[in-house]
Amino acid sequence: MLVRLGVLLRASGMIAKGADKIMQLQHKSATTNGDLQLALATGAIMQEFKRDVDGALYRYKMANIYESSALWNNVALCFASRKKLVGAVSCLSRAKYLNPFDWRISFNLGLLHLHLGQYASSFHYLKAAAATSDGYPLVISLIASVLESLKDVQGAAK
Numbered sequence: 001m002l003v004r005l006g007v008l009l010r011a012s013g014m015i016a017k018g019a020d021k022i023m024q025l026q027h028k029s030a031t032t033n034g035d036l037q038l039a040l041a042t043g044a045i046m047q048e049f050k051r052d053v054d055g056a057l058y059r060y061k062m063a064n065i066y067e068s069s070a071l072w073n074n075v076a077l078c079f080a081s082r083k084k085l086v087g088a089v090s091c092l093s094r095a096k097y098l099n100p101f102d103w104r105i106s107f108n109l110g111l112l113h114l115h116l117g118q119y120a121s122s123f124h125y126l127k128a129a130a131a132t133s134d135g136y137p138l139v140i141s142l143i144a145s146v147l148e149s150l151k152d153v154q155g156a157a158k
Contacts, residue, residue: 036071039063043074053078069099073108080112088112103133110142119149 043056076091110126130139
C-alpha cells in the first residue's frame with residue numbers, strides 16, 4: 001500500500017514526497033526479497049533522481065523476479081546509461097519477448113538502434129512504437145529523423 005502511495009505522489013507532481021515514502025518503505029523492508037513493485041519504484045528513483053545506477057541494479061536483482069518486462073526495460077536503461085549498449089539491446093529484447101505490445105520497449109529499442117547507427121532496425125522498432133502508442137509525437141519525429149538518415153526525404157516529410 002505504501003508503494004502505491006509513493007508512486008501516486010510521484011505521479012501527481014509531489015516527487016520528493018513520493019520518493020521519500022518509497023525509500024522509507026525500502027529501508028524498512030531491506031531484507032524482503034521478491035517485491036517487484038517496490039524494487040521497480042526504488043530502482044527508478046535511484047536511476048532518475050540519485051543517478052545511482054549500481055544501487056538501482058542491486059534493487060532490481062533483489063526483486064528476484066526475472067519474468068517482468070518492466071524490470072528488463074529498467075535494467076536496459078541502466079546499461080544504456082553506462083554506455084553498455086549491446087547489453088541494453090539484449091535486455092530490451094528480453095523485455096520485448098515478455099511483452100511485445102508495450103510501446104515504451106519498442107521506443108527504447110528504436111532509440112538504441114538509432115544511437116548505434118542501425119537505421120533500418122531503428123525504423124522497425126519506432127514504427128512498432130508509433131503503432132501501439134497512438135501517435136506519440138516524439139516517436140513520429142524520430143521516425144522522420146530515421147527516414148532522413150536512410151535518405152528517404154519524401155517519407156520523412158510526411
